[in-house]
Amino acid sequence: MSEPWLRVENLDFRIGSFHLRRVNLACARGEYHVLLGPTGSGKSTLIKCLLGLQRPQAGRILLAEENIGPSPPERRGLGYLPQHHALFPHLDVAANIRFGLRGKTEAGETLLRRLVDMLKLEPLLRRGVRDLSGGERQKVALARALAARPRVILLDEPFSSIDPGERRLLWFETRRAITELGITALHITHDLDEAHLLGERLTVMITGAVAQSGTRAEIFTRPASAAVARFLGYRNIFSGKSTPGRGGSVLETGGLRLVLNEWRPAGAQTSVCVRPQDIKVIREDTPVQENLRENVFSGTIAALYPLPELCLLHFRLEHSPEPFDLELRFPVYIRERLGLRDGQKIRVGIWKPGIVLFPDPEPGA
Amino acid sequence: MAAMNRTFTAVLIASTAALALFFLLLIGSTALELGRGGFVSPPDLSRIAFAVRLSLLTATAAAAAALVCSIPVAYLLARREFRGKNLLDTLLDLPLVLSPIALGAMLLVFFKTPAGALLERMIGPVVFEVRGIIVAQFCVVIGLAIRLLKTSFESVDPQYEEVSRTLGMDRARTFFRVTLPLARRGIVAAFLLVWARAIGEFGATMTLAGATTLKTETIPVSIYLNFATADIASALVFILLLIAVSLSLLFALRKIGGWRYV
Numbered sequence: 335m336s337e338p339w340l341r342v343e344n345l346d347f348r349i350g351s352f353h354l355r356r357v358n359l360a361c362a363r364g365e366y367h368v369l370l371g372p373t374g375s376g377k378s379t380l381i382k383c384l385l386g387l388q389r390p391q392a393g394r395i396l397l398a399e400e401n402i403g404p405s406p407p408e409r410r411g412l413g414y415l416p417q418h419h420a421l422f423p424h425l426d427v428a429a430n431i432r433f434g435l436r437g438k439t440e441a442g443e444t445l446l447r448r449l450v451d452m453l454k455l456e457p458l459l460r461r462g463v464r465d466l467s468g469g470e471r472q473k474v475a476l477a478r479a480l481a482a483r484p485r486v487i488l489l490d491e492p493f494s495s496i497d498p499g500e501r502r503l504l505w506f507e508t509r510r511a512i513t514e515l516g517i518t519a520l521h522i523t524h525d526l527d528e529a530h531l532l533g534e535r536l537t538v539m540i541t542g543a544v545a546q547s548g549t550r551a552e553i554f555t556r557p558a559s560a561a562v563a564r565f566l567g568y569r570n571i572f573s574g575k576s577t578p579g580r581g582g583s584v585l586e587t588g589g590l591r592l593v594l595n596e597w598r599p600a601g602a603q604t605s606v607c608v609r610p611q612d613i614k615v616i617r618e619d620t621p622v623q624e625n626l627r628e629n630v631f632s633g634t635i636a637a638l639y640p641l642p643e644l645c646l647l648h649f650r651l652e653h654s655p656e657p658f659d660l661e662l663r664f665p666v667y668i669r670e671r672l673g674l675r676d677g678q679k680i681r682v683g684i685w686k687p688g689i690v691l692f693p694d695p696e697p698g699a
Numbered sequence: 700m701a702a703m704n705r706t707f708t709a710v711l712i713a714s715t716a717a718l719a720l721f722f723l724l725l726i727g728s729t730a731l732e733l734g735r736g737g738f739v740s741p742p743d744l745s746r747i748a749f750a751v752r753l754s755l756l757t758a759t760a761a762a763a764a765a766l767v768c769s770i771p772v773a774y775l776l777a778r779r780e781f782r783g784k785n786l787l788d789t790l791l792d793l794p795l796v797l798s799p800i801a802l803g804a805m806l807l808v809f810f811k812t813p814a815g816a817l818l819e820r821m822i823g824p825v826v827f828e829v830r831g832i833i834v835a836q837f838c839v840v841i842g843l844a845i846r847l848l849k850t851s852f853e854s855v856d857p858q859y860e861e862v863s864r865t866l867g868m869d870r871a872r873t874f875f876r877v878t879l880p881l882a883r884r885g886i887v888a889a890f891l892l893v894w895a896r897a898i899g900e901f902g903a904t905m906t907l908a909g910a911t912t913l914k915t916e917t918i919p920v921s922i923y924l925n926f927a928t929a930d931i932a933s934a935l936v937f938i939l940l941l942i943a944v945s946l947s948l949l950f951a952l953r954k955i956g957g958w959r960y961v
Contacts, residue, residue: 385861385865386864387861406864406869407861407864407865408865408866408867408869412867413865413866416861416862418858419861420856420858420862422859422862422877424880424881430844432877433866436867478866479865479866482865482866482867484865691796
């Protein structure tokens with residue numbers, strides 16, 4: 335990552351029983367950074383601290399190397415797109431967009447025209463804001479925030495009140511408008527698809543602390559802890575003591591005997607995660623791929639859940655007392671091609687390079 | 700179950716109808732009594748005009764002053780948390796619970812103190828003067844004005860102010876460009892209610908400004924003076940005038956949508 339443009343250092347904020355703990359975060363200039371985390375993890379509180387709407391008890395907020403912590407919200411150069419957009423109901427669309435402009439300057443008017451064209455707002459300009467659709471409101475609020483020429487724009491779950499059909503189109507439009515203007519964005523969401531699609535870099539927050547920061551690939555393929563993995567929807571998380579094996583350390587947990595892709599000291603407490611897309615159904619008529627060979631398990635299909643774009647499969651090991659032991663995820667057509675059905679006996683293989691070893695085992699694991 | 704529902708609805712309707720009927724009877728009996736005549740002396744139109752004019756003038760001045768003074772206080776109470784806020788809130792509620800005659804007496808005593816004398820030097824003579832009516836009405840309605848405006852400001856979502864700040868507006872500009880326009884309906888409604896309360900004020904006015912015919916004679920003072928001289932019919936004319944003004948105001952209030960503050 336290049337030199338950080340927005341940097342948060344050891345930010346500490348306590349309100350009631352909630353505590354933001356030593357938050358560190360960095361966004362490069364022009365980057366689209368997604369702050370991802372479950373509801374109640376402190377994302378919105380952090381945004382309010384950055385904006386100067388809440389006063390953190392400790393830590394620094396640096397923008398272009400300048401400590402903006404002591405500045406009031408109006409002098410921080412941070413734009414804000416709140417969750418419910420907060421368009422001023424006593425002003426029409428045009429007046430809302432112009433709200434942050436200081437007088438009529440040529441640069442301001444040019445930017446305004448560009449925003450109106452980019453976000454296709456021309457037909458809305460004379461309308462009141464009360465009768466706009468969710469998507470229209472979002473675009474007007476975005477134009478209003480960008481028209482004030484912020485150095486960083488903070489977007490707080492801006493799509494949460496928008497219908498799913500409209501949402502996906504708005505993801506693209508929003509990101510295009512922000513990146514075309516070269517503005518750095520910090521976008522908070524709890525939606526995994528939104529985060530995956532929009533974020534060049536991501537920071538995951540869990541219970542008031544940063545759990546992981548990294549590129550999209552790092553976060554989604556190598557979660558740093560069991561908590562991050564669980565938030566990303568990965569259910570194949572196993573803990574136990576490792577023993578030496580031939581191709582790598584071995585983790586025996588429940589009915590599973592997993593050969594890992596790394597060596598761990600014998601007897602070390604070990605936690606691992608296997609993404610559901612890294613477990614493959616093995617066809618009986620084809621040879622088993624090399625990377626699957628060491629972790630092949632027999633059992634039955636406990637349940638199949640066909641979703642619009644993918645299929646979830648719950649796999650139960652032979653003689654397992656659990657409702658299921660592994661969760662698999664694959665494209666819908668695979669189900670048809672392999673003729674999978676509930677109760678069917680199958681073999682599955684875990685793709686060894688995809689096994690994620692967590693550096694710190696969970697307490698009590 | 701259906702019978703229970705019907706009985707419950709019937710009780711609601713009957714209670715409402717009984718209360719409405721009671722007030723209509725009050726107004727009707729006043730009008731009937733007036734229709735029977737019985738004026739001690741023919742109604743003095745210039746005196747009526749004086750009382751109406753004075754009432755409108757003083758109530759408007761008192762309501763405007765109360766509104767101007769209570770806007771910053773109400774905004775502070777609505778938006779900030781600080782030590783002693785509850786104490787301040789309780790103190791400002793005093794005019795709401797205190798009998799107006801007691802408030803008038805306290806004002807009379809206050810204007811005998813050096814602080815009161817200083818205030819009189821600044822704004823002119825108050826005791827037994829028209830200014831006294833405005834001061835008395837102001838003190839009686841200020842608590843109500845603060846309560847109503849606080850509710851209006853609380854009903855403005857703070858997020859609008861937060862967004863305005865991030866768009867480069869400082870606190871003052873945010874207040875004038877966002878908060879005040881968004882609270883305008885509540886402010887207009889508050890003004891009308893405070894005005895209506897001021898126009899009917901008697902106890903504090905009577906104590907501080909006195910009841911001098913054609914000098915400090917507002918509509919309620921006129922009613923009192925006419926009753927004191929047993930000129931019931933003339934008193935009733937003023938009562939009906941007061942009813943007409945009050946009902947028009949309350950009707951206007953509902954029209955502008957400020958009904959929820961009533």
